[in-house]
Amino acid sequence: MTILDGKATSKAIREEIAVEVGKLKASGKKVPHLAAVIVGSDGASQTYVNAKVKDCRDVGFESTHIELPEETSEEDVLKQIEALNNDPEIDGYIVQLPLPKHIDEQRVLLAIDPAKDVDGFHPASVGKMVLGLDTFISATPWGIMELLKRYNVPTSGKNCVVIGRSNIVGRPMSILLSMPTEPGNCTVTLAHSRTKNLVELCYNADIVVAALGRPEFVTANMIKEGATVIDVGITRVKDETKKSGFALKGDVKFDEVAPKCAFITPVPGGVGPMTRAALMRNTLKAIDFKD
Amino acid sequence: MTILDGKATSKAIREEIAVEVGKLKASGKKVPHLAAVIVGSDGASQTYVNAKVKDCRDVGFESTHIELPEETSEEDVLKQIEALNNDPEIDGYIVQLPLPKHIDEQRVLLAIDPAKDVDGFHPASVGKMVLGLDTFISATPWGIMELLKRYNVPTSGKNCVVIGRSNIVGRPMSILLSMPTEPGNCTVTLAHSRTKNLVELCYNADIVVAALGRPEFVTANMIKEGATVIDVGITRVKDETKKSGFALKGDVKFDEVAPKCAFITPVPGGVGPMTRAALMRNTLKAIDFKD
DSSP, X not given: OEEOOHHHHHHHHHHHHHHHHHHHHHTTOOOOEEEEEEESOOHHHHHHHHHHHHHHHHHTOEEEEEEEOTTOOHHHHHHHHHHHHHOTTOOEEEEOSSOOTTSOHHHHHHHSOGGGBTTOOSHHHHHHHHTTOSOOOOHHHHHHHHHHHHTTOOOTTOEEEXXXXXXXXHHHHHHHHTSSSSSOOOEEEEEOTTOSOHHHHHHTOSEEEEOSOOTTOBOGGXXXXXXXXXXXXXXXXXXXXXXXXXXXXXXXXXXXXGGGOSEEOOSSSSHHXXXXXXXXXXXXXXXXXXX | OEEOXXXXXXXXXXXXXXXXXXXXXXXXXXXXXXEEEEESOOHHHHHHHXXXXXXXXXXXXXXXXXXXXXXXXXXXXXXXXXXXXXOTTOOEEEEOSSOOTTSOHHHHHHHSOGGGBTTOOSHHHHHHHHXXXXXXXXXXXXXXXXXXXXXTOOOTTOEEEEEOOOTTTHHHHHHHHTSSSSSOOOEEEXXXXXXXXXXXXXXXXXXXXXXXXXXXXXXXXXXXXXXXXEEOOXXXXXXXXXXXXXXXXXXXXXXXXXXXXXXXXOSSSSHHHHHHHHHHHHHHHHGGGOX
């Protein structure tokens, strides 16, 4: 059984990016510049954005952190978006979600210039991915594909079940794994809340991607010997034995599933850290998408 | 066994659209205007475009048929696209494919204003479909979903196999059938050339969509009693008993498969005619997408 070590892989990728940035600098070229927009003072969002700014610094990117007060109007957020679209200095930017309730998230996301959409959430980015065109792939799906690639996990012709059809994980994973690419070329079944024979489906799969957000949902009886299991879930569960009072649980009951697996991602330290590498990689890529 | 009669359904839809156009006229509103661009003199393309122009006339749309000579440069085609994007009179338009080899199809399709993309091939249209946003759905997938809807074919929780992962049929069908909509909510498996256990997969499916383009590929042993079978294939096969010298064959061996089915589409007269209704419906819809 091989652990797909997302933490180490993410670090390796960020180090590779730092080398690329060094080359850009050495040849006198512009260094990638990421901006992050945050509206309001949600604690978790602040933490995420601070981590992204730190990652930028570590790989040598420029970064700009734009904080708007909670009460900013939708119109003013859209003006900020337009300014970022028109700013030649900014190569890519993200709008940290969730936005305050009085702002239409969809409207804001649609206003982002697809050439700067380093989160990969714009419909034009999603559509290009579906059509196999070069584009920004959103963080979690990109991270998973990159883990499969770097660990040489066999995928071609394999039966794969993706559990969960969210726009940010399950759906794009089902698409990427079935593309005529390597990794890819899986026969993918996308399972969701209406699926009737999930245990049987999973048990017949060579690869299971659990992205439903229910802690320890996938148990040993659902996984066949030699399968690959990717755990996207990360839920805080009360745990009085921990100093913090909670534990982070994945969607997979790791202790009983792992011994059966050829490859498995742990939680934490699996898919999660890869998303940090994804944003840096997309920001580096954004340079190529400029006119 | 119920035949899903695409010919009759398509006609019914076009009649409904004609009623809508009548209402627009009666209230003094602009009538939808479709333009079709054709480059070169490919015989089949001419036939398709003429049929589309005739359909426009029948439902009461305005239509413009733009013929450019075979030797038109890519730049001039792109200028034509820009003119159509900027023409407030034109609500939607299509560029008939294939284009001559010296023209980059992808570049031309990307230049189409997504708000006028009635073929639904632009990445922004595809991405919106994936994200469940209102958009133009391309003709064949829309036609199939509409047939399922109008015949009340049960889909929720059903196991569905889509054979073929093309950008214009298999891939979007796999997405639409698994969306949290009605019809939809299927557990979809997307099968393709690398799939290993196709016969077994199909035999366990409640719904099979055959879109691989291999005449009579799906045989009775692949289909369980009571299944629904959608045949997207249409291939000319030599047939000396016919006056024309050929017969049109679907991807399904209809005579032996049909008796086992709850619902099945014939070829011809099934999915094919629905695409005509799809283009008219998208052109009507284009009015809503105008600024």
